[in-house]
Amino acid sequence: MTFDVAAVRADFPVLDRRVNGHPLTYLDNAATTHTPRQVYEVFEDFYAGYNANVHRGIHELSHEASIAYEQAHDRVAEFLGADSREEIVFTKNTTESINLVAYGLSQHLDAGDEIVTTEMDHHASLVTWQQIAKRTGATVRHIPVTSDGHLDMGAARDLVTDDTAILCAPHVSNVLGTINPIEDLVALAHDHDAYAVVDGAQSAPTRPVDVGAMDADFFAFSGHKLAGPTGIGGLYGKRAVLEDLDPFLFGGEMIRNVTLTDSTWNELPWKFEAGTPPIAEGIALGAAVEYLDDLGMENVRAHENDLAQYLLRELADREFVRTYGPGIGEERTGLVSFNVDGVHGHDLSSLLNDRGIAIRAGDHCTQPLHDRLDIPGSARASVYVYNTRAEIDRLLEVVDTARDDLDDYLASERYHDLVSEHYHDPRNRGGVSDPTFVKSSEETTCGDDGEFHVTIADDRITEVAFESRSCAVSRAVASLLSEHLEGMPVAEVAELDGYVARELDGQYPELRRECVEGPEDVIREAAREYVE
Numbered sequence: 001m002t003f004d005v006a007a008v009r010a011d012f013p014v015l016d017r018r019v020n021g022h023p024l025t026y027l028d029n030a031a032t033t034h035t036p037r038q039v040y041e042v043f044e045d046f047y048a049g050y051n052a053n054v055h056r057g058i059h060e061l062s063h064e065a066s067i068a069y070e071q072a073h074d075r076v077a078e079f080l081g082a083d084s085r086e087e088i089v090f091t092k093n094t095t096e097s098i099n100l101v102a103y104g105l106s107q108h109l110d111a112g113d114e115i116v117t118t119e120m121d122h123h124a125s126l127v128t129w130q131q132i133a134k135r136t137g138a139t140v141r142h143i144p145v146t147s148d149g150h151l152d153m154g155a156a157r158d159l160v161t162d163d164t165a166i167l168c169a170p171h172v173s174n175v176l177g178t179i180n181p182i183e184d185l186v187a188l189a190h191d192h193d194a195y196a197v198v199d200g201a202q203s204a205p206t207r208p209v210d211v212g213a214m215d216a217d218f219f220a221f222s223g224h225k226l227a228g229p230t231g232i233g234g235l236y237g238k239r240a241v242l243e244d245l246d247p248f249l250f251g252g253e254m255i256r257n258v259t260l261t262d263s264t265w266n267e268l269p270w271k272f273e274a275g276t277p278p279i280a281e282g283i284a285l286g287a288a289v290e291y292l293d294d295l296g297m298e299n300v301r302a303h304e305n306d307l308a309q310y311l312l313r314e315l316a317d318r319e320f321v322r323t324y325g326p327g328i329g330e331e332r333t334g335l336v337s338f339n340v341d342g343v344h345g346h347d348l349s350s351l352l353n354d355r356g357i358a359i360r361a362g363d364h365c366t367q368p369l370h371d372r373l374d375i376p377g378s379a380r381a382s383v384y385v386y387n388t389r390a391e392i393d394r395l396l397e398v399v400d401t402a403r404d405d406l407d408d409y410l411a412s413e414r415y416h417d418l419v420s421e422h423y424h425d426p427r428n429r430g431g432v433s434d435p436t437f438v439k440s441s442e443e444t445t446c447g448d449d450g451e452f453h454v455t456i457a458d459d460r461i462t463e464v465a466f467e468s469r470s471c472a473v474s475r476a477v478a479s480l481l482s483e484h485l486e487g488m489p490v491a492e493v494a495e496l497d498g499y500v501a502r503e504l505d506g507q508y509p510e511l512r513r514e515c516v517e518g519p520e521d522v523i524r525e526a527a528r529e530y531v532e
């Protein structure tokens with residue numbers, strides 16, 4: 001660790017906050033990082049000083065805003081090792097950047113073309129390429145993930161062929177922390193004349209990136225994950241490739257000449273920035289990368305790896321914890337996903353939140369990867385430049401007592417007695433012998449995984465059971481609900497409207513609202529499908 005974490009922390013006033021009576025311990029940085037004073041002060045400077053539209057006013061404020069906005073592109077270009085600002089398009093986030101590429105490239109795709117992604121891709125990539133494939137007739141293929149959390153490069157070499165038009169892969173996995181051999185993947189794509197698209201959402205914030213050395217055609221990233229504000233991200237594209245690419249959004253700013261029947265496009269990068277851009281956000285993004293450059297991305301990388309290794313070693317010592325991804329000693333970014341035996345990630349998150357500790361639990365927008373790992377979800381702790389070992393120790397303290405604390409937590413006055421009762425003594429758990437239908441929870445973002453088995457006779461539910469790998473609260477609610485459902489006309493089930501919340505008399509933390517409502521949503525949806 002070669003920078004002064006105490007000095008870094010002083011730049012982030014939010015870290016002085018207390019949550020539930022405890023100092024905030026923010027370990028949800030892979031989702032969104034905090035923003036230092038040097039970055040958010042840009043907003044005050046902009047709105048108090050030179051707020052105006054860019055590239056369209058012959059007046060001082062517009063000129064100043066335009067210059068600052070353009071310079072922000074220069075800063076980002078430098079940060080990523082791009083040749084010039086022409087190669088840096090500002091977008092809303094990684095998702096929009098991938099969509100921009102996908103829609104642009106889709107003009108060149110035909111049935112028979114193949115798009116290769118990976119089993120560890122984020123939904124931002126997976127879903128986008130699925131949709132593009134549906135529209136163009138192309139096929140999506142996926143590089144498998146090995147049991148130790150790496151891409152199977154042997155399989156990749158078989159999968160990428162002369163039919164491959166596009167290869168899109170994450171530089172770093174947002175669940176496993178794996179740093180993929182991105183140069184090899186890019187070279188593999190180019191060997192077959194395919195475009196190489198890199199999802200850099202988790203690498204740009206965490207390690208030095210040099211898009212030139214990487215040789216990727218595109219590299220997408222988000223500002224809010226690298227100490228910048230929300231609402232701004234970017235796309236690097238090789239100049240020649242961007243020149244050939246069709247714009248994704250049309251309108252003002254992106255045009256050069258417009259007649260009633262046709263238009264021509266502006267120069268790079270503005271050709272891809274239709275309409276009034278997020279000007280203050282863009283300037284703040286420039287300040288964010290400058291902030292990180294001042295810290296030194298090599299230092300950021302070392303700090304992340306140091307904390308991740310510490311956490312990984314500590315978790316490995318606990319036989320009741322399972323971790324995912326590369327093992328101890330292998331470099332990873334500052335995130336570790338794990339599960340505590342007998343404690344669902346939501347329940348762990350709640351226990352941690354009680355101590356002011358923020359992590360993420362769920363499938364982290366990588367449902368297929370969690371299916372591959374055969375887990376409904378995971379808890380993920382992720383650090384950034386301001387986190388310390390002491391904060392990880394705080395997390396570990398809660399992990400150590402989580403299994404015991406869960407009972408007390410559910411039995412506390414925050415929950416209606418029914419929750420603890422049904423959690424400890426679930427009714428109708430299992431399956432039924434000949435169900436009329438089985439309905440699975442489709443609420444995946446939170447990592448809930450449950451299903452109802454229902455038998456119907458004469459339009460009434462005669463038998464109901466549930467299976468669940470969901471959190472304790474959802475399991476208790478599924479049990480409670482199952483008792484209520486027996487004997488009910490299906491048409492009435494289709495009209496359920498807050499039965500569980502009323503039964504619990506609203507006595508549950510607002511934070512767990514979705515855990516309480518989830519099972520009722522599932523069974524209501526199933527009943528509606530049956531009735532229709």
Ligand SMILES: Cc1ncc(COP(=O)(O)O)c(C=O)c1O
Pocket residue numbers: 030031093094095096122124125170172173174199201202222233365
């Ligand atoms: C690897 C990866 N790709 C894409 C995204 C999507 O980022 P955004 O929501 O900022 O578009 C994320 C966000 O978690 C991510 O981790």
